[in-house]
Amino acid sequence: MRSAALSAADAEAFASAPAPKRPVRWHILVFLAPAASIYTVVMLLPLVESLWLSFFTTGADRSVVFTGLGNYARLLLDPTWARFFWNALRNNLIFFAINMAVQNPIGILLAALLSLPKLRGRGFYRTAFFLPTMLSFVIVGFVWRLLLSPTWGVAKSFLSFFGLGAWFEPWLGQSSTALITLSLISVWQFVGIPMMLVHAALLIIPDELIEAAESEGIVGFAQFFKVKLPLIWPSIGIVSMLTFVGNFNAFDLVFISQGSNAGPDYSTDLLGTLLYRSYFGAGTQIGDPYMGATVAGVMFAIIFGGVALYLITIQRRIAYYSF
Amino acid sequence: MSRWNGLAIVGAALIAMGLSIPARATDLIIESWRNDDLAIWQDKIIPVFEAKHPDIKVTFSPYAPREYDAALNVKLKAGTAGDLITCRPFDLSLKLFNDGQLAPLNDLPGIDNFTKLAKAAWTTDDGKTTFCVPMAAVIHGFFYNKAIFKKLNLEPPQTMDEFFAVLDKVKKDGEYTPLVLGTADQWDSAYMGYQNIGPSYWQGENGRLGLLDGSQKLTDPQFVEPFKVLARWGQYMGDGYSARTYADSQNLFTLGKGAIYPTGSWETATFRSQADFDLGIFPPPRPKAGDQCFINDHPDIGLGLNPASKNAAAARVFLEWLTTPEFAEIYANQLPGFFPLQSAEVKLTDPLAQQFASWRKDCKSSFRSFYQILSRGTPSEDSESWVLTANVINGVTTPEQASERLENDLKGWYAPHKK
Numbered sequence: 147m148r149s150a151a152l153s154a155a156d157a158e159a160f161a162s163a164p165a166p167k168r169p170v171r172w173h174i175l176v177f178l179a180p181a182a183s184i185y186t187v188v189m190l191l192p193l194v195e196s197l198w199l200s201f202f203t204t205g206a207d208r209s210v211v212f213t214g215l216g217n218y219a220r221l222l223l224d225p226t227w228a229r230f231f232w233n234a235l236r237n238n239l240i241f242f243a244i245n246m247a248v249q250n251p252i253g254i255l256l257a258a259l260l261s262l263p264k265l266r267g268r269g270f271y272r273t274a275f276f277l278p279t280m281l282s283f284v285i286v287g288f289v290w291r292l293l294l295s296p297t298w299g300v301a302k303s304f305l306s307f308f309g310l311g312a313w314f315e316p317w318l319g320q321s322s323t324a325l326i327t328l329s330l331i332s333v334w335q336f337v338g339i340p341m342m343l344v345h346a347a348l349l350i351i352p353d354e355l356i357e358a359a360e361s362e363g364i365v366g367f368a369q370f371f372k373v374k375l376p377l378i379w380p381s382i383g384i385v386s387m388l389t390f391v392g393n394f395n396a397f398d399l400v401f402i403s404q405g406s407n408a409g410p411d412y413s414t415d416l417l418g419t420l421l422y423r424s425y426f427g428a429g430t431q432i433g434d435p436y437m438g439a440t441v442a443g444v445m446f447a448i449i450f451g452g453v454a455l456y457l458i459t460i461q462r463r464i465a466y467y468s469f
Numbered sequence: 470m471s472r473w474n475g476l477a478i479v480g481a482a483l484i485a486m487g488l489s490i491p492a493r494a495t496d497l498i499i500e501s502w503r504n505d506d507l508a509i510w511q512d513k514i515i516p517v518f519e520a521k522h523p524d525i526k527v528t529f530s531p532y533a534p535r536e537y538d539a540a541l542n543v544k545l546k547a548g549t550a551g552d553l554i555t556c557r558p559f560d561l562s563l564k565l566f567n568d569g570q571l572a573p574l575n576d577l578p579g580i581d582n583f584t585k586l587a588k589a590a591w592t593t594d595d596g597k598t599t600f601c602v603p604m605a606a607v608i609h610g611f612f613y614n615k616a617i618f619k620k621l622n623l624e625p626p627q628t629m630d631e632f633f634a635v636l637d638k639v640k641k642d643g644e645y646t647p648l649v650l651g652t653a654d655q656w657d658s659a660y661m662g663y664q665n666i667g668p669s670y671w672q673g674e675n676g677r678l679g680l681l682d683g684s685q686k687l688t689d690p691q692f693v694e695p696f697k698v699l700a701r702w703g704q705y706m707g708d709g710y711s712a713r714t715y716a717d718s719q720n721l722f723t724l725g726k727g728a729i730y731p732t733g734s735w736e737t738a739t740f741r742s743q744a745d746f747d748l749g750i751f752p753p754p755r756p757k758a759g760d761q762c763f764i765n766d767h768p769d770i771g772l773g774l775n776p777a778s779k780n781a782a783a784a785r786v787f788l789e790w791l792t793t794p795e796f797a798e799i800y801a802n803q804l805p806g807f808f809p810l811q812s813a814e815v816k817l818t819d820p821l822a823q824q825f826a827s828w829r830k831d832c833k834s835s836f837r838s839f840y841q842i843l844s845r846g847t848p849s850e851d852s853e854s855w856v857l858t859a860n861v862i863n864g865v866t867t868p869e870q871a872s873e874r875l876e877n878d879l880k881g882w883y884a885p886h887k888k
Contacts, residue, residue, distance in 0.1 A: 225881065295709075295713075296710075297712075297713050297717045316709035316711045316712035318712045319651075319652065319713070319863075405535070405655070406535075407852070409652075409654075409655050409856065409859065410653075410859060410865075412856065426538070427538060427539070429656060429849070429851065429852045430557075430839070430844035430849045431851075432845065434847065
């Protein structure tokens with residue numbers, strides 16, 4: 147085994163080697179062009195335009211005025227906006243923490259169980275666990291709302307069947323439980339993604355390695371933690387990154403099940419729902435596209451910062467192995 | 470793929486594109502949030518108009534109420550909105566007018582068939598320009614299940630004390646939910662709770678205008694008191710009301726599982742078709758016996774003209790028809806519970822609608838106190854009142870805290886409350 151990443155010395159040696167005359171490699175440009183142009187049109191340009199929008203505001207005579215970072219200062223310091231913003235950020239962190247702490251370990255566990263050699267009905271389980279991921283947020287939000295509904299839902303009678311009826315509470319209606327409940331619904335929906343990625347990583351561990359471990363007497367749990375886990379860290383890293391980006395962009399589930407006011411008492415308000423309310427307005431609240439763009443700008447900064455931090459501090463330390 | 474870092478992650482971005490079909494010269498499209506009324510517009514109202522104007526074809530194209538404003542804004546900005554725009558009352562429509570997205574209608578023949586008060590919801594602050602034709606008002610009140618009242622030997626309450634006595638009796642009987650309301654959607658708590666009983670405490674227009682000129686504060690007793698009453702409602706609203714939505718409440722009541730349902734006249738048609746028991750209504754109970762009674766008689770729906778419409782002439786013909794008694798009579802009787810705003814008396818055939826309308830004679834009218842001007846800033850006083858009313862009923866915010874927060878929100882941006 148050796149590190150797959152090119153070392154600096156390798157790169158230098160490659161660059162300083164006498165370069166043979168080669169024709170211009172047009173195919174690189176040709177193959178990059180579709181993705182690059184589509185991303186520019188549908189992602190990059192709107193992103194730049196949205197950031198640009200966040201530097202303006204409506205002036206006294208309804209004209210558009212440049213304010214520099216004024217909107218950002220307003221979002222972070224103005225009592226009304228700051229209350230909404232810090233609340234949404236805090237909720238978003240809790241939402242992310244629950245997803246990381248519950249979804250990913252369960253995903254890894256399911257993947258480990260799926261790769262047990264003697265498991266029967268593997269295809270069925272894999273499909274069943276992955277299915278919710280492919281469902282629309284609208285369906286997930288609606289179905290869970292209905293399941294947990296104290297008026298019509300089955301959750302109460304289900305608990306009563308086990309004699310736990312007294313444990314039932316209107317979880318989506320209480321400020322203390324609504325966010326946790328929504329986080330767990332999100333976990334239920336997306337647990338298929340870590341499962342699939344980790345499962346794929348486990349599948350390509352060569353049998354020789356496992357056999358070598360077995361001949362050393364390392365089996366069962368020890369084998370998982372000592373041999374397999376180190377080999378799937380890169381996948382877990384990618385899963386964590388996807389969770390981070392997905393959670394800080396989350397909006398649909400809260401909007402579908404709690405409405406744009408993210409009730410009760412803004413307890414399920416995420417940055418995404420705050421963005422929606424700021425940009426489009428809600429109820430009689432009139433929308434302000436410039437503040438909406440500002441919230442979007444902060445979300446971009448958080449996600450960009452998080453991903454960069456991950457790449458710099460963690461990604462570089464992960465050892466990659468090739469066989 | 471021998472390398473671990475060869476795992477590629479592909480994200481797919483979906484673009485939802487709103488496609489608009491270019492309209493023919495005489496096609497009119499009405500944007501609306503009244504998806505409940507689709508069949509009535511299609512089958513009862515539009516055919517009458519089209520029979521008189523065979524050269525104009527009208528399409529009623531509604532959204533779900535919750536999505537309407539955002540969808541309409543986007544369509545107006547993109548230039549794909551319909552010719553006729555259903556107008557929310559007050560600031561939402563005023564903003565559209567100020568942004569040049571609704572045309573002035575002062576010169577529309579027939580616009581004088583409406584009183585100044587009826588036009589107030591769709592007129593500029595200086596009272597000079599009207600930009601939507603007023604269509605209908607709704608009256609807030611309480612529905613009750615006559616069968617349950619008869620069975621438990623109850624009478625519709627006149628005062629708040631009697632109201633709670635009735636609730637206590639239903640609760641003691643144990644078979645029905647005494648008061649059907651949920652706090653999950655928040656707006657129903659605010660409009661059907663606070664704004665329903667509130668005018669009786671803040672003396673209707675007196676309190677509403679007092680807030681506007683800053684002479685009254687939300688921390689004054691007349692605005693705290695309705696919150697105190699609402700704080701007692703939760704115990705009668707049944708298990709799990711905090712996760713009950715507006716639609717859940719409607720169904721609970723029409724299935725005959727609840728005794729009293731605080732709401733408004735807009736439910737009349739739906740309830741008639743769904744409930745198989747006798748429906749009764751009573752106005753908001755008075756705080757004390759002998760008090761003047763106040764009702765929330767809220768201008769709710771208007772229709773305006775999209776200045777970007779290519780069929781403005783035909784659209785104006787339709788708007789003019791809306792000002793006629795002919796339209797008012799069809800509308801009021803096809804949609805009982807929506808009351809025309811025209812000066813001319815309209816004959817109502819539905820007994821419940823007649824009863825709602827009769828309250829206008831006995832009680833003084835006001836409308837939702839936060840709609841005019843007070844929803845203009847950030848945060849909107851009305852939107853905040855949704856959250857806080859739900860909180861008060863849920864018992865997580867005290868009436869005093871809720872009033873204080875509302876007053877503070879207003880202090881943040883509304884000059885008359887800044888001192």
